[in-house]
Amino acid sequence: MDYQWYPGHMTKARRMMQENIQLIDLLIELTDARAPQAGRNPDIDTLAKGKSRIVVLNKADLADADATKKWCGFFEEKGFLTAQIDSRKGSGVRQLKPLIDKACAEKIERNKRRGIVNRPVRAMIAGIPNVGKSTFINSFAGRAAAKTGDKPGVTKGKQWIRLNKNVELLDTPGILWPKFDDQEIGKKLALIGSIRDEITDAQELAVWLIRYLEKEYPDVLENRYQLSQIEDKTDVTAIFGIARDQEVDQAVKTLGQIALRRGCLKAGGEADPEKAAKTLIDDFRSGRLGTITLEKV
Numbered sequence: 108m109d110y111q112w113y114p115g116h117m118t119k120a121r122r123m124m125q126e127n128i129q130l131i132d133l134l135i136e137l138t139d140a141r142a143p144q145a146g147r148n149p150d151i152d153t154l155a156k157g158k159s160r161i162v163v164l165n166k167a168d169l170a171d172a173d174a175t176k177k178w179c180g181f182f183e184e185k186g187f188l189t190a191q192i193d194s195r196k197g198s199g200v201r202q203l204k205p206l207i208d209k210a211c212a213e214k215i216e217r218n219k220r221r222g223i224v225n226r227p228v229r230a231m232i233a234g235i236p237n238v239g240k241s242t243f244i245n246s247f248a249g250r251a252a253a254k255t256g257d258k259p260g261v262t263k264g265k266q267w268i269r270l271n272k273n274v275e276l277l278d279t280p281g282i283l284w285p286k287f288d289d290q291e292i293g294k295k296l297a298l299i300g301s302i303r304d305e306i307t308d309a310q311e312l313a314v315w316l317i318r319y320l321e322k323e324y325p326d327v328l329e330n331r332y333q334l335s336q337i338e339d340k341t342d343v344t345a346i347f348g349i350a351r352d353q354e355v356d357q358a359v360k361t362l363g364q365i366a367l368r369r370g371c372l373k374a375g376g377e378a379d380p381e382k383a384a385k386t387l388i389d390d391f392r393s394g395r396l397g398t399i400t401l402e403k404v
Contacts, residue, residue, distance in 0.1 A: 121282050124154055130229060131277060132214050133159045133207060137234035137243060140170035140191060142401045143178040145295040148282060151233050159210040160187045161203070165239045167191040168198065169392075174400035181404045194243035203247060207274060227275045236281030237300045244268060244278055295401045300392060310362070313384035316391060317358040319401065327396050328361065332368045362387070 128134075134155040138146040143164055162182045167175050179189040188206050192199035208215070211228045218226055232240050248270050268276045281301070294315050297307045320327050329335060366372065366383035373379045390396050 121150060121154075124231070124233065124279055124282075127231065127277060127279075128154055128158070131158065131231045132211050132228050133161065133230040135161045135163060135203075135207075135230050135232050135276075137163045137165050137232065137238045137240050139235075139238050139299045139301070140164040140167040140175050140178070141299050141399060142295040143175075143182075144402055145292045146235055146238060146299065146301065148233075148235055150282070155231075155233075159214070161206055161210055162187045162189050163203070163243070164189065164191040165194050165243060168193040168196070169394045169398060171398050171400040174403055177404040178400075192243070194239045194246045197246045200243070200246045204274075225272065227269070227273055229275050229277065231277045231279060233279055234281055235296065235301045238281060240278060240281065244270075244276060247276075298388060298391060298401065309384040309388060310380050313362055313387045314356065314358045316387065317361050320396075320399070321358070321361070323403070324397070324399060327399070328365070331390060331396055332365050334361070334364045334368060337364055337367055 134151070136147065136151055164170070164175055164178060175191050179191060182189050188210055190199060190202050190206055192202075194200060207228055207230065215228070218224070232244060234240050248268065268278060270276055293302070294312055296302050297312055298316060317328065362380060362383055363378055365387055366378040366380060369383065369386050371379045371383040371386060391399065
């Protein structure tokens with residue numbers, strides 16, 4: 108499946124960011140710790156050229172801690188300040204205040220020399236859909252300052268939010284970019300929920316995820332689903348209605364095993380691969396599979 112999603116409001120959002128970038132001192136970019144590089148819109152580097160930058164790896168509680176640490180080092184080598192947080196629980200959010208002070212130290216000092224005091228730092232929050240920007244803002248502000256949701260596209264327009272006397276935030280809608288040259292990026296974004304489920308292929312995503320997990324996290328599927336307890340693995344494809352002599356990808360067989368273990372069956376005992384795929388993806392997104400990062404430095 109060709110993963111593309113760039114509705115009209117994203118064009119408008121990009122234009123809005125471009126028009127407002129000169130108003131800000133700092134750009135805080137949120138990315139999903141499970142796909143830190145795939146989850147970064149390359150347009151933001153162009154839009155924010157010359158601005159102080161902080162890259163925040165959100166949902167770090169769901170990601171592989173060792174991988175997150177390495178990704179922070181990767182971004183810091185590129186000159187960004189970094190933080191890893193869980194905005195839902197507020198974990199790590201407090202470290203943002205000193206980071207903002209550090210990122211804007213020259214600007215603040217310059218203002219003091221000019222006799223400008225108590226001018227708040229203006230920061231733009233940017234990131235792709237469903238990365239948790241609104242939840243982060245609410246956690247940072249300590250109040251319900253921004254609308255939140257578990258689907259991409261909740262924030263439709265810009266919102267200026269006064270966090271305290273020192274910081275003002277400009278919240279912006281999540282924007283993807285018009286074309287994914289690498290379809291692997293599209294799959295990762297779909298798995299973390301940044302592309303609407305209605306336009307994705309759950310079975311294709313599940314098979315990709317199974318292949319990745321068996322390579323990078325080989326014990327995860329067994330720990331979650333106890334696949335070794337299935338007595339006749341050689342015949343698991345039969346529940347998909349596939350002939351025994353037909354060559355079948357191992358990941359498809361594994362999806363069939365998951366269907367058996369989780370009771371994802373249609374009437375008559377035939378496997379329901381769509382239901383099994385959605386079960387696997389939901390287990391990944393919720394962290395029930397464990398802490399997993401979909402790309403390594």
